[in-house]
Amino acid sequence: CEGPSGGGATYILPGVVEANESSIPILAVTTDIAVSSRGRYTLTELDQNALFRPLSKYNTVIDRAEDIPRTLRTAFQQMTTGKPGAAHLGLPFDVQKGPVDESDIWADPEMGSYPSRRYGPDPKDVQKAAELILAAKKPLFVCGGGVVIAGAEAVLQKLAVALGAPVATTISGQGSIGEGHELSVGVVGSNGGVVETREIVNAADLVIFIGCRAGSVTTERWRYPAPGSAKIVHIDADPMVPGAIYRTDATLIGDARVALEALQDAMASELKTHKPTTAWGTAVADAKRKKFEAFRALAVRDDTPILPERVVATLNEILPDDSIIVCDPGTPCPYFSGYYEFLKPGRHFISNRAHGALGYSMAASVGAHYGRPSAKTVAIMGDGSFCFTAGEMETIARIGAPVTMIVISNSVYGWIKAGQKTGFGGRYFSVDFSQTQHAKVAEAFGIKAFRVEDPAQLKSVLAKAIEHDGPTLVDIVCQPLQDARAPVSEWVA
Numbered sequence: 236c237e238g239p240s241g242g243g244a245t246y247i248l249p250g251v252v253e254a255n256e257s258s259i260p261i262l263a264v265t266t267d268i269a270v271s272s273r274g275r276y277t278l279t280e281l282d283q284n285a286l287f288r289p290l291s292k293y294n295t296v297i298d299r300a301e302d303i304p305r306t307l308r309t310a311f312q313q314m315t316t317g318k319p320g321a322a323h324l325g326l327p328f329d330v331q332k333g334p335v336d337e338s339d340i341w342a343d344p345e346m347g348s349y350p351s352r353r354y355g356p357d358p359k360d361v362q363k364a365a366e367l368i369l370a371a372k373k374p375l376f377v378c379g380g381g382v383v384i385a386g387a388e389a390v391l392q393k394l395a396v397a398l399g400a401p402v403a404t405t406i407s408g409q410g411s412i413g414e415g416h417e418l419s420v421g422v423v424g425s426n427g428g429v430v431e432t433r434e435i436v437n438a439a440d441l442v443i444f445i446g447c448r449a450g451s452v453t454t455e456r457w458r459y460p461a462p463g464s465a466k467i468v469h470i471d472a473d474p475m476v477p478g479a480i481y482r483t484d485a486t487l488i489g490d491a492r493v494a495l496e497a498l499q500d501a502m503a504s505e506l507k508t509h510k511p512t513t514a515w516g517t518a519v520a521d522a523k524r525k526k527f528e529a530f531r532a533l534a535v536r537d538d539t540p541i542l543p544e545r546v547v548a549t550l551n552e553i554l555p556d557d558s559i560i561v562c563d564p565g566t567p568c569p570y571f572s573g574y575y576e577f578l579k580p581g582r583h584f585i586s587n588r589a590h591g592a593l594g595y596s597m598a599a600s601v602g603a604h605y606g607r608p609s610a611k612t613v614a615i616m617g618d619g620s621f622c623f624t625a626g627e628m629e630t631i632a633r634i635g636a637p638v639t640m641i642v643i644s645n646s647v648y649g650w651i652k653a654g655q656k657t658g659f660g661g662r663y664f665s666v667d668f669s670q671t672q673h674a675k676v677a678e679a680f681g682i683k684a685f686r687v688e689d690p691a692q693l694k695s696v697l698a699k700a701i702e703h704d705g706p707t708l709v710d711i712v713c714q715p716l717q718d719a720r721a722p723v724s725e726w727v728a
Contacts, residue, residue, distance in 0.1 A: 238265045241279030244286060249592040252290040255321035256589030258384055260314035260349050262322050269329040270298050283325045292320030300333025304340050315349035318473040350385060356487035356494050364468045364485035365501040371441035372514040374400040380407030381446015381472060387492035388580035394499055399511025401435060401519045405453045406572045407588045415578040420519055424453040425724040427572030431522035433459050438518065443468045446491045449480045455724055470494045530574050540714045541690045543570045543643060549694050551575055553701065558611045560584050561600040564591035566617040566649040566716045573722035594623025600638040601631060611701060618644045621673055628680040631706045639700050640708040642673045649716025654728020656717045677708035684708040
């Protein structure tokens, strides 16, 4: 991404910090005033080095043109190795026009994808973890985004089946296993998890965190699993993550796929005779059945405003299995992470979960479409999120990206209002706003748009929007979040 100097650079900060904390390599390039103009009150002068320092894995302002090739190679190496992350390069105006030795203009193709230069854990740590896993009666995998980033889905499923171990995920970890698999628990935690999935976590005698920070959302503020209630094996590419929250019984530092393959090799002989545990019984199937029974009871209702559960159920019915859903972190996130069933492993659900800035899904859906043009891409957002990035519709219309945007319209910053309701006795402040005709806004940009207020029309309208050969928007008037029964265990706002 690119941002002009000064105030322009500040506009890209949310995307840079989100990518960095989500382990996604992104190169942010900002222009800057000339080196010779520093300290002279030049228009747009700003210390961009200091601005990006806490938000990126690698950060520098290049003061000499001859340093550009080497610095670019360093940036790509930093972005793609170890724990992937963001890099920022500042390019002062005079440096952009400086000469560069052509012999120094080369790149390492290995750094063109990520993760690059994968590394594995210490064999002694692998052996210790293997012994703990084989001794457990109720092992449980809790997978974060690191599993999908590493492409570790196949080896994870093979190990889970061999052990009879259920697989739960964070929101970013969805796709670690197909959610139709009998061992898939679904999302756990305070956003998208439910009581039944929490009980699976509580019942485990060994929790294996993989590519997951075990942060406040996944563990419901570090309560599930309760510290000391289960043994912990933690696998992560970042050596600072394991042990930060839970005392670990075995720590494996390395790429998730390499680490799981090492575990599989270490247990290979034992797994030939080791039978999958039966201690879980029907617990996973029972938890999913109870969860979806409660969901379906709401999804079939004809309430107006329309219940978000009905939107999820309808999309689950009509979208192809290989579709991509890009979800804003506000109102839509708990519903789609909790109840939409992503039956195929791999990246099919995208949400900005590191910091959760509103306005993500509309722009991100364009990137998702170009990344996998053969799949249908759907962006889900609240009306608050819509207002943050409505201007992106000009780009979507101009390039003709066939994405479908769905606005969950409830005229409120729902997550904040729900938090004010439960945490501050319903003393609401600056959370309500007037209703917007989002379909008309989209039509003004040249996008085919629909508005739905009657639940009986929901399925047919969504089907038309999805089948249309071009960008579409569906404005759905929905139940406000503070009045809903979303899969959220605690509203923190």
